[in-house]
Every structure is written in structure tokens, then in C-alpha cells.
Amino acid sequence: MRQRQRQKASYAFTLAELLIALAILGVIAAFSIPKVLQAQQENHWNSVAKETAGMLTQAYQLYKLNGGDPTQMKAANITPYMNYIKIFTNNEQVSAENTGTYSCLSNHPCLYFTNGSSLAYWVDDQFGGTAATNGMPFILDVDAQPGGATGIVFWLYYSGKLRTRSSIDAGTTDSSGQVWNPGSGEPPWFHWN
Numbered sequence: 190m191r192q193r194q195r196q197k198a199s200y201a202f203t204l205a206e207l208l209i210a211l212a213i214l215g216v217i218a219a220f221s222i223p224k225v226l227q228a229q230q231e232n233h234w235n236s237v238a239k240e241t242a243g244m245l246t247q248a249y250q251l252y253k254l255n256g257g258d259p260t261q262m263k264a265a266n267i268t269p270y271m272n273y274i275k276i277f278t279n280n281e282q283v284s285a286e287n288t289g290t291y292s293c294l295s296n297h298p299c300l301y302f303t304n305g306s307s308l309a310y311w312v313d314d315q316f317g318g319t320a321a322t323n324g325m326p327f328i329l330d331v332d333a334q335p336g337g338a339t340g341i342v343f344w345l346y347y348s349g350k351l352r353t354r355s356s357i358d359a360g361t362t363d364s365s366g367q368v369w370n371p372g373s374g375e376p377p378w379f380h381w382n
Contacts, residue, residue: 234379248267254269264327268310276300278298296311298310306329307330308329311325317362321358322362324346327344341375344375354371
């Protein structure tokens with residue numbers, strides 16, 4: 190009978206072995222959990238950016254469908270077609286790409302959306318012409334908080350296409366006549382697909 194008890198005991202784990210296994214699992218969790226949480230946050234930001242980009246292009250199409258003239262359109266003309274919850278013009282700060290922060294002012298207001306993002310634009314900004322390279326910028330801050338790397342500059346073109354700073358067409362021209370070429374800018378978490 191004692192022999193049977195010894196055989197059963199030899200198949201069990203000792204307390205020391207269990208503690209070592211738990212310590213190993215704790216070390217693995219300590220390294221992997223922050224990465225998982227960061228990836229989840231970045232996926233959320235990416236989906237918010239794509240949702241807001243879709244809203245921006247849809248607002249432009251709705252403006253045109255309702256008889257709006259794109260040659261006379263100002264950036265403020267498409268905001269009634271967006272589903273924002275409030276507009277700020279009293280110096281709140283939003284971030285954009287690696288270029289710093291912008292203040293929400295009367296000539297540069299910020300729309301706040303239910304998805305937690307904000308979109309800044311210049312009220313009187315226009316396409317500046319009907320060429321394929323005429324566009325206007327919109328600054329999206331996916332978490333509507335100053336600082337950080339949660340901002341993207343979108344360019345809406347006269348043709349209706351939407352691009353980011355790194356994917357704009359060479360020779361993109363804004364309403365002031367300034368010419369822009371592709372450059373760096375998008376945060377590493379943003380991707381179209």
C-alpha cells in the first residue's frame with residue numbers, strides 16, 4: 190500500500206515547481222500585456238480615423254448632390270453634412286501628425302464627433318481651382334487630446350478623393366497657391382486597408 194502512495198506522489202507537482210511555473214507565466218504576461226493593450230488602442234485609433242475620413246468624403250458628395258457648387262465651396266459648406274456633436278472655437282488644442290498642436294478658433298474651428306475624434310479646418314479654405322491636384326487640408330485628431338501622435342492631416346481633392354500627407358499627389362495646391370508634395374506624417378498605426 191505504501192508503494193502505491195509513493196507512486197501517486199511521484200506523479201504530482203511540488204509546490205516549488207508550481208511557483209516556478211507561475212513566475213514564468215507572470216514574466217510572460219508582464220511583457221505581453223502592454224503590447225496587446227497598445228495594439229488594441231492603435232486599432233481603435235485606426236478605425237476612428239477611417240470612419241471620420243469616410244464621413245468627410247460623404248459630406249462632400251452630399252454637398253454636391255444637394256446642388257452645391259464645388260468651385261465656390263468653402264470648407265465650412267460641408268460641415269452641415271457631418272454628424273458632429275459640438276463645435277469648438279475657443280482655443281482648445283488638437284494635435285496633427287508630427288507637426289504639433291493647433292488651436293480651435295473662429296476661423297479654424299474643430300468639430301467633435303461621437304467616436305471621440307475632432308476635425309479642424311479653415312472656414313474660408315477652398316479648392317483654389319478645378320485641377321486634379323487642387324485640394325484642401327483637414328486635421329483629424331483621433332482622441333481629441335492635445336499632444337501625442339494621434340493626428341492625421343487629410344487632403345480632400347476637388348475630384349472627391351481623400352489622401353493623407355504621405356500619399357497626396359505631387360504638386361497638390363491649396364487655396365493660397367502653396368504647392369505640397371508627399372511627405373512623412375502619418376502615425377505608424379494608421380493604414381487604409
